[in-house]
Amino acid sequence: MWPAADRHRGVRFPFLALGEQMSLKVYDSLSGKLDEFLPLKKGKVGMYVCGPTVYDWAHLGHARTYIAFDIILRWLKHRGFSVTYIQNITDVGHMREDSGEDKIGKKSSEEKIQPMALVEKYMREYFRDMDSLGVIRPDISPRATGHIIDMIQAVQKLIEKGYAYEVDGNVFFDVSKFKDYGKLSKVNTEEMAAGTRFEVHPDKRNPEDFALWKKAKESDPFKWPSPWGVGFPGWHIECSVMSAKYIGEQIDIHGGGRDLKFPHHENEIAQAEALTGKKPFVKYWLHTEFLKINGEKMAKSLGNYVTLRQALEKYDADTLRFFFTSTHYRSPIDYSEKNLEQARRSLESLKNSIMLLKRLTPSKGAKEEELEKQVKKTREEFEKAMDDDFNTPGALASLFNFSRTLNSFTSKSDSMSPELKEKILKMFEELGGILGLRLTEEKKAGGELVERIMGILIKAREELRKKGEWKASDEIRAELKKAGVALNDEKVGASWKFE
Numbered sequence: 324m325w326p327a328a329d330r331h332r333g334v335r336f337p338f339l340a341l342g343e344q345m346s347l348k349v350y351d352s353l354s355g356k357l358d359e360f361l362p363l364k365k366g367k368v369g370m371y372v373c374g375p376t377v378y379d380w381a382h383l384g385h386a387r388t389y390i391a392f393d394i395i396l397r398w399l400k401h402r403g404f405s406v407t408y409i410q411n412i413t414d415v416g417h418m419r420e421d422s423g424e425d426k427i428g429k430k431s432s433e434e435k436i437q438p439m440a441l442v443e444k445y446m447r448e449y450f451r452d453m454d455s456l457g458v459i460r461p462d463i464s465p466r467a468t469g470h471i472i473d474m475i476q477a478v479q480k481l482i483e484k485g486y487a488y489e490v491d492g493n494v495f496f497d498v499s500k501f502k503d504y505g506k507l508s509k510v511n512t513e514e515m516a517a518g519t520r521f522e523v524h525p526d527k528r529n530p531e532d533f534a535l536w537k538k539a540k541e542s543d544p545f546k547w548p549s550p551w552g553v554g555f556p557g558w559h560i561e562c563s564v565m566s567a568k569y570i571g572e573q574i575d576i577h578g579g580g581r582d583l584k585f586p587h588h589e590n591e592i593a594q595a596e597a598l599t600g601k602k603p604f605v606k607y608w609l610h611t612e613f614l615k616i617n618g619e620k621m622a623k624s625l626g627n628y629v630t631l632r633q634a635l636e637k638y639d640a641d642t643l644r645f646f647f648t649s650t651h652y653r654s655p656i657d658y659s660e661k662n663l664e665q666a667r668r669s670l671e672s673l674k675n676s677i678m679l680l681k682r683l684t685p686s687k688g689a690k691e692e693e694l695e696k697q698v699k700k701t702r703e704e705f706e707k708a709m710d711d712d713f714n715t716p717g718a719l720a721s722l723f724n725f726s727r728t729l730n731s732f733t734s735k736s737d738s739m740s741p742e743l744k745e746k747i748l749k750m751f752e753e754l755g756g757i758l759g760l761r762l763t764e765e766k767k768a769g770g771e772l773v774e775r776i777m778g779i780l781i782k783a784r785e786e787l788r789k790k791g792e793w794k795a796s797d798e799i800r801a802e803l804k805k806a807g808v809a810l811n812d813e814k815v816g817a818s819w820k821f822e
Contacts, residue, residue: 347402347710350653352584352608353507357712362575363606368399368406369570373562373579373587374464376413377445378430380630381452383658384621387614388580390644390759391652393458395576395609397757398709409569410461414442414468415545416537416558428544438544452631456640457759463569467561471547474556474564477598478535486597490526492538492552498531501593507608508585533590535560559590567595577605581612612655629658638663641760645670648715648758669723670760675820676726677751677763679733680744682818687740694732695743698750701725705754715758722754733818781810781817
C-alpha cells in the first residue's frame with residue numbers, strides 16, 4: 324500500500340509549532356527566480372499540469388514529470404494547503420509536427436481500431452501505470468472532447484476582441500496583437516518566423532500565428548460543427564479553457580515538462596490573458612527538465628524509447644521513484660542501468676537501516692537522548708529542503724544522514740525504548756510518504772519467511788563459530804554473499820542486509 328498522503332490533507336507536520344510562519348519558495352520559470360509561494364487565495368492552491376496525449380503507452384518522460392508534481396502536491400497538502408489539482412487528457416487536436424496529422428488518428432489507423440476506442444485504451448493504461456508508481460490521481464482529469472462548446476465560445480470571444488481571425492474555416496490567433504508574446508520562453512518572434520517551429524499554413528497573416536480552430540478534412544477522426552464550419556480545436560486552446568473552467572481565470576501553479584514552454588505554454592498565456600483582459604494567467608510556472616536515456620534524448624528512432632511498463636519489468640516502483648526523486652525536478656536526469664542500479668542499492672541501504680531498527684528488543688538502550696535529538700534535526704532538515712523549491716535530493720540526504728546515525732546506534736545496542744522506536748518509524752513513514760516511498764513496509768514476497776530463514780542460518784553459524792569451526796562459518800557467509808546477502812558480525816550478534 325502506498326503512503327496515503329490524502330489522509331493528511333490540510334494537516335500540518337507535528338514538528339511545526341502552531342501558528343509558526345513557514346516560507347516555501349518556488350522557482351518561477353517566468354520570473355526566472357525563486358519566489359516566496361503566496362497563493363492567490365490564502366490556504367488554497369489551484370494547480371494545473373498538462374496531461375498526456377493518450378495515443379500510446381506512458382513512457383519514462385511521463386514518469387519523470389508526473390512523479391515530480393505528485394511530490395509537489397504531497398508537500399503542499401502536508402504544508403496545510405487545500406489543493407485543487409487538475410491534469411487534462413488530450414484526446415483531440417494534438418498534431419504530429421512532421422505531417423500535421425492527428426496523433427490519435429494516425430495511431431488508430433495503425434492499430435485498426437476506432438479512434439475513441441484507442442483513446443479509452445491508452446487513457447486507462449496511463450492511469451494504471453501512474454497508479455503502479457503511487458502517483459496520486461488528480462481531482463479532475465478533464466478530456467478535451469468533453470469541452471468543445473467551451474472552446475468554441477472562447478475562440479468566438481477572441482475573434483470579437485480582435486485577437487483572432489478566420490480564414491476559410493480556420494481560426495488563428497494573431498500574435499502581433501499580443502505584445503507580451505514570448506515572455507515565458509523568451510522566444511523572439513522575428514527570429515523564429517524564419518525557422519521551422521511555427522506551423523506553416525497559407526491562410527496565416529503571420530508565420531508565428533497559431534491555430535485556435537482547424538477546418539476538418541474528410542479523414543480527420545474527430546470533428547464538430549462550429550460558426551466557422553466543421554472542424555476541431557487547436558491543441559493550445561484546450562488547456563486555457565479547461566484550466567479556467569475548473570480553477571478560474573488565474574492559476575497558482577501551472578506545470579509540465581520544459582519542452583512545453585514553447586509553443587504550448589506560451590500560446591496558453593496569449594489566449595488566456597487576451598480573454599481576461601491581460602489579467603496574469605499563472606502566478607508560478609513550474610517546469611521539469613529533460614530525461615535522457617544513456618546520455619541521449621529518448622526517441623523511437625534511436626532505439627532507446629522506454630515505456631514505463633518496460634522499466635517496471637526490470638525495477639520495482641520504489642526504485643524508479645527513488646531514482647527520479649534523487650535528482651531535482653529542474654535538473655536533467657539520465658536513465659541508465661548503472662544509475663538505476665545505484666538507486667536500487669541506495670534505497671535498499673535505507674530500508675536495511677529500518678529493518679535493523681525493527682529487530683531491536685523493546686527496552687531502553689544507551690545514548691537514546693542523542694538519537695532523539697537527531698530525529699528532530701532530521702525533520703527540520705527535511706522541511707528546509709522541501710521548502711527550497713521542493714529540493715528532493717536534499718530531503719533524501721537528511722534521511723540518509725539519520726540512517727547513518729541509526730546504524731551506528733544499532734551496531735552497539737540490541738534494544739531501544741518502544742516510544743523512540745515508534746517515533747523513528749513514524750518519521751520514516753511520514754517523510755518517506757511525502758516522497759511517495761514505502762520505507763517502512765515489509766517486503767511482500769516472502770518477507771517474513773526470509774527473516775525466519777536468515778534467523779535460523781545466523782543462529783546455526785554462531786554455533787559453528789563457538790565451536791571454532793571457522794571454515795564452515797566462512798562458507799556460509801560466502802554462499803550468502805553469492806545470493807546477494809551480506810552478513811555483518813557485531814558485538815551484539817550478526818546482522819544481515821541485501822547488497
